[in-house]
Amino acid sequence: MAQIQIKNVAKNFGSFTALHSIDLTIADQEFMVLLGASGCGKTTLLRIIAGLETPSQGEVWIGDRRVDHLPPRERGIAMVFQNYAVFPHLTVFENIAFGLRMAKMNQEEVAKRVNRCAEMMHIEQLLERYSGQLSGGQRQRVAVARALAMEPDVILMDEPLSNLDALLRMEMRAELKGILAESNTTTIYVTHDQVEAMSMADRISVMHQGRIVQAASPIEVYRDPAARFVGSFIGNPPMNFLHATKKSNGRYSVAEREFDGPKDGPEKVEFAIRPEDLQPAEAGLDASVQVVEPLGPHQLLTCEVAGQPFRAVVESDLSFKTGDSVSFAPMAERIRWFDPESTKAL
Amino acid sequence: MSTATVKTDFRKKSRYLLMATTLMLCAWILVPIYLLVVNTLSTQEEVSSFPKAFIPSFNMENIMFFLQFQGVAFALLNSVLVAGMTMILSIGIGAPAGYALSRFEFKGKGAFRVLVLITRAFPLPLLALPLAVMFIRTGLDDTVFGLALVHTTLALPFAVLITFSLFSGIPIELEEAAWTLGCTRVQAFIKVIMPLVLPGIAASAIFAFVISWNEVFAAAVLTIQNKTLTAFLIQSLDESPLHLKFAGGLVLVIPALIFIFAVRKYLFAMWGIANR
Amino acid sequence: MNPRNLPYMLLFPATAFLAVFFVYPFVLVAVQAFTNEAGFTLEHFQTMADDWKFKISFWNTILLAIAVVPLQTCLALMMAKLVTSITTGRDIYLYIFTIPLGISDLAAGIIWLAIFEQSGFLNTLLFTVGAIDQPVILLGYQSTWIIFLAVVLAELWRATAIMLVILVAGMGLIPKEYDEAAEVFGASRWQRFVKVTLPLLRPSLQTALILRTILAFEVFAVVAALGGTTLPVLMGETFKWQFEFRDESVAAALAMVILAISIGFTLFFLRALRVPKEAQI
Numbered sequence: 023m024a025q026i027q028i029k030n031v032a033k034n035f036g037s038f039t040a041l042h043s044i045d046l047t048i049a050d051q052e053f054m055v056l057l058g059a060s061g062c063g064k065t066t067l068l069r070i071i072a073g074l075e076t077p078s079q080g081e082v083w084i085g086d087r088r089v090d091h092l093p094p095r096e097r098g099i100a101m102v103f104q105n106y107a108v109f110p111h112l113t114v115f116e117n118i119a120f121g122l123r124m125a126k127m128n129q130e131e132v133a134k135r136v137n138r139c140a141e142m143m144h145i146e147q148l149l150e151r152y153s154g155q156l157s158g159g160q161r162q163r164v165a166v167a168r169a170l171a172m173e174p175d176v177i178l179m180d181e182p183l184s185n186l187d188a189l190l191r192m193e194m195r196a197e198l199k200g201i202l203a204e205s206n207t208t209t210i211y212v213t214h215d216q217v218e219a220m221s222m223a224d225r226i227s228v229m230h231q232g233r234i235v236q237a238a239s240p241i242e243v244y245r246d247p248a249a250r251f252v253g254s255f256i257g258n259p260p261m262n263f264l265h266a267t268k269k270s271n272g273r274y275s276v277a278e279r280e281f282d283g284p285k286d287g288p289e290k291v292e293f294a295i296r297p298e299d300l301q302p303a304e305a306g307l308d309a310s311v312q313v314v315e316p317l318g319p320h321q322l323l324t325c326e327v328a329g330q331p332f333r334a335v336v337e338s339d340l341s342f343k344t345g346d347s348v349s350f351a352p353m354a355e356r357i358r359w360f361d362p363e364s365t366k367a368l
Numbered sequence: 369m370s371t372a373t374v375k376t377d378f379r380k381k382s383r384y385l386l387m388a389t390t391l392m393l394c395a396w397i398l399v400p401i402y403l404l405v406v407n408t409l410s411t412q413e414e415v416s417s418f419p420k421a422f423i424p425s426f427n428m429e430n431i432m433f434f435l436q437f438q439g440v441a442f443a444l445l446n447s448v449l450v451a452g453m454t455m456i457l458s459i460g461i462g463a464p465a466g467y468a469l470s471r472f473e474f475k476g477k478g479a480f481r482v483l484v485l486i487t488r489a490f491p492l493p494l495l496a497l498p499l500a501v502m503f504i505r506t507g508l509d510d511t512v513f514g515l516a517l518v519h520t521t522l523a524l525p526f527a528v529l530i531t532f533s534l535f536s537g538i539p540i541e542l543e544e545a546a547w548t549l550g551c552t553r554v555q556a557f558i559k560v561i562m563p564l565v566l567p568g569i570a571a572s573a574i575f576a577f578v579i580s581w582n583e584v585f586a587a588a589v590l591t592i593q594n595k596t597l598t599a600f601l602i603q604s605l606d607e608s609p610l611h612l613k614f615a616g617g618l619v620l621v622i623p624a625l626i627f628i629f630a631v632r633k634y635l636f637a638m639w640g641i642a643n644r
Numbered sequence: 645m646n647p648r649n650l651p652y653m654l655l656f657p658a659t660a661f662l663a664v665f666f667v668y669p670f671v672l673v674a675v676q677a678f679t680n681e682a683g684f685t686l687e688h689f690q691t692m693a694d695d696w697k698f699k700i701s702f703w704n705t706i707l708l709a710i711a712v713v714p715l716q717t718c719l720a721l722m723m724a725k726l727v728t729s730i731t732t733g734r735d736i737y738l739y740i741f742t743i744p745l746g747i748s749d750l751a752a753g754i755i756w757l758a759i760f761e762q763s764g765f766l767n768t769l770l771f772t773v774g775a776i777d778q779p780v781i782l783l784g785y786q787s788t789w790i791i792f793l794a795v796v797l798a799e800l801w802r803a804t805a806i807m808l809v810i811l812v813a814g815m816g817l818i819p820k821e822y823d824e825a826a827e828v829f830g831a832s833r834w835q836r837f838v839k840v841t842l843p844l845l846r847p848s849l850q851t852a853l854i855l856r857t858i859l860a861f862e863v864f865a866v867v868a869a870l871g872g873t874t875l876p877v878l879m880g881e882t883f884k885w886q887f888e889f890r891d892e893s894v895a896a897a898l899a900m901v902i903l904a905i906s907i908g909f910t911l912f913f914l915r916a917l918r919v920p921k922e923a924q925i
Contacts, residue, residue, distance in 0.1 A: 107545035124550030468654035498672035582748030617754030624746030
């Protein structure tokens with residue numbers, strides 16, 4: 023059992039606060055992704071869990087042990103690093119065996135485990151090579167095999183795919199997901215790539231400026247962003263936001279149209295809709311098209327609605343050109359509202 | 369003639385010019401050393417005769433005479449001892465500091481770097497003067513160890529900066545990976561960092577050796593009975609005959625040639641970060 | 645053990661060592677130079693300045709540095725540029741160029757003595773081409789300027805390597821794109837060198853110049869080997885006061901003078917070649 027609990031963890035670097043009082047519980051065998059832009063504190067949080075960084079305050083629990091005072095080697099974790107950290111002076115075999123040898127495992131068992139993990143990662147033909155003779159993708163596989171060989175309770179991954187090219191990244195994504203699902207470990211996976219997060223995670227923690235803004239399943243994070251930031255960060259293109267003013271209780275005017283809004287909401291709110299939840303219609307939000315970008319299956323229109331930027335994703339067989347006026351009808355059940363003061367969802 | 373051929377013609381010419389300049393510069397370095405070799409491998413009469421032959425007679429009597437000369441063997445031994453001690457001291461003291469500079473952020477880091485850099489802005493051999501007094505009080509006067517201490521002051525800043533740049537060249541991720549795989553700090557250092565930096569450390573150790581081997585002023589000031597080779601040579605410059613000087617010069621130069629050859633790969637890496 | 649203390653523990657030996665063998669002796673030199681039994685005094689400086697050789701040795705030292713260092717800088721830059729342009733045999737040329745790095749000033753002095761002494765190779769060469777009919781004394785007191793020239797040559801030969809190494813390492817840190825960008829925008833080879841490489845090389849140039857100038861003020865063994873006492877320099881005078889005249893206070897005063905000019909020039913180079921933080925690579 024390796025449930026991970028982070029209680030009131032904060033980290034300051036001098037006067038800079040990298041993490042503000044984080045509370046997070048990760049269930050046993052859960053695949054948790056920490057998602058955020060660079061500098062949001064996600065890697066710092068991961069390194070605090072790993073023991074590579076000491077928190078300025080708070081507690082870290084792995085299973086039923088408090089670990090924040092323990093060195094990394096006593097935490098029952100394994101880690102995959104962004105630049106793989108495959109030891110250049112050791113063969114692939116010795117790299118994978120490194121942790122097992124540190125644990126004084128007998129030779130036979132070491133060989134068995136190394137071979138099994140190498141097979142799992144499809145690198146069994148590379149065991150005698152050195153890191154310098156491997157491609158980036160192969161090094162990546164060695165790094166994962168080395169972590170798996172430890173049979174840890176927790177695997178920590180720090181942007182493990184960010185140095186691979188796009189195609190390889192997609193391949194590894196699926197493969198990693200499969201392997202980690204089989205391994206019964208709890209996984210914490212740091213990334214800035216929302217596609218990776220959406221496709222792999224059981225749960226995503228979206229981080230912003232040293233805080234967790236939302237921790238929920240991928241689809242919830244996508245459909246029901248808890249804050250404006252989440253909506254603007256997740257989704258490509260991101261959510262559209264338009265100013266709205268209260269007409270009567272529960273009714274708001276947006277770009278001269280009226281919509282059902284939150285009951286008892288404030289005077290001014292923000293109306294939000296994803297670009298793919300729009301349909302060209304007779305009557306709707308009036309937009310003037312500024313840029314048309316064909317994307318293959320559909321096309322992306324960059325427009326202006328009541329002087330505010332607005333994007334729509336529409337079928338590719340509709341023809342638009344710069345300067346066209348279009349009306350978009352938003353799907354009523356997909357409309358979200360945010361409080362401009364607190365930026366929280368209403 | 370088309371512009372393309374003019375261009376290649378020009379390229380060719382500039383390549384020849386490049387080669388010629390390079391070869392001339394090589395000659396500028398090598399010819400003086402060659403002439404010293406000629407002088408050393410000639411007989412005593414040939415050395416002081418005129419005009420001189422530009423090809424040696426390959427006579428070993430000169431160098432043998434020098435090596436058997438009163439005090440030379442002892443001075444040679446002293447030079448090796450002092451340089452060896454300097455090498456061990458400067459790496460032993462300097463490498464931990466270099467490691468600390470490359471791996472940690474801490475208060476006083478800037479101050480320490482300034483201290484190290486300042487030592488390069490002072491004429492260090494002058495230290496020998498007050499240290500001579502200090503050594504007499506502590507009984508270190510005229511010992512090879514006392515001189516090694518002074519030479520370590522010369523070599524230490526280089527050792528710190530060079531090892532700093534060596535350790536900085538090794539990603540901290542490697543060490544962190546070792547920690548997560550069950551290593552203590554010390555184990556990670558021995559199993560991961562040591563094998564990777566060892567050649568570079570050896571190179572900087574040799575560099576320290578050369579600094580000590582070549583140092584003249586402090587050696588001459590601090591040793592009387594236990595002279596090093598440089599101290600011996602500088603103090604006998606006035607009285608010793610020419611052929612003896614040349615033989616001594618060559619004995620000084622030969623280890624240098626070998627050492628520079630041994631560390632050639634590291635010279636530039638050593639200075640890359642070190643001068644920042 | 646608290647990991648916060650680890651860096652200090654690692655730094656302690658080096659700091660303690662430098663405190664004992666660098667900071668403390670310098671305080672001692674300063675005290676010795678400025679005091680006598682009665683307390684503060686400038687009498688040692690007076691004694692030093694009264695010696696007729698002081699002025700000569702002071703100017704010889706400065707002139708040598710002025711003659712050697714700029715020439716050497718150009719030579720080192722040229723060698724560095726050559727080495728970085730060459731593709732085949734680069735390693736062997738680099739090795740040859742850096743050989744003098746391992747050669748002591750004393751050995752260098754002896755090497756150039758083989759060329760300049762009366763029965764040496766320069767005389768032989770002049771004789772062979774018929775410029776002279778009998779060997780002439782080149783390093784005598786009648787012709788101090790030849791001794792000066794010989795020292796300059798020996799210093800150029802010996803000490804260019806350290807600058808070369810620093811500059812080549814510095815050039816290695818400059819990304820190739822800058823040079824290529826300048827080439828695309830139409831800069832000639834020379835313009836690229838002057839307008840792109842040199843300014844970006846400033847930090848390394850600064851290090852090299854400081855190190856070399858300080859070493860130039862410490863010139864001692866080369867001069868001793870080539871000129872004996874005919875061409876007095878500060879470091880040689882210090883040696884003489886310490887050993888022949890056994891007056892350590894005057895030697896300390898001379899040390900202060902060398903120190904002062906070293907600091908002066910270091911500060912000069914620090915200012916003159918300063919790279920503002922926001923303009924660094």
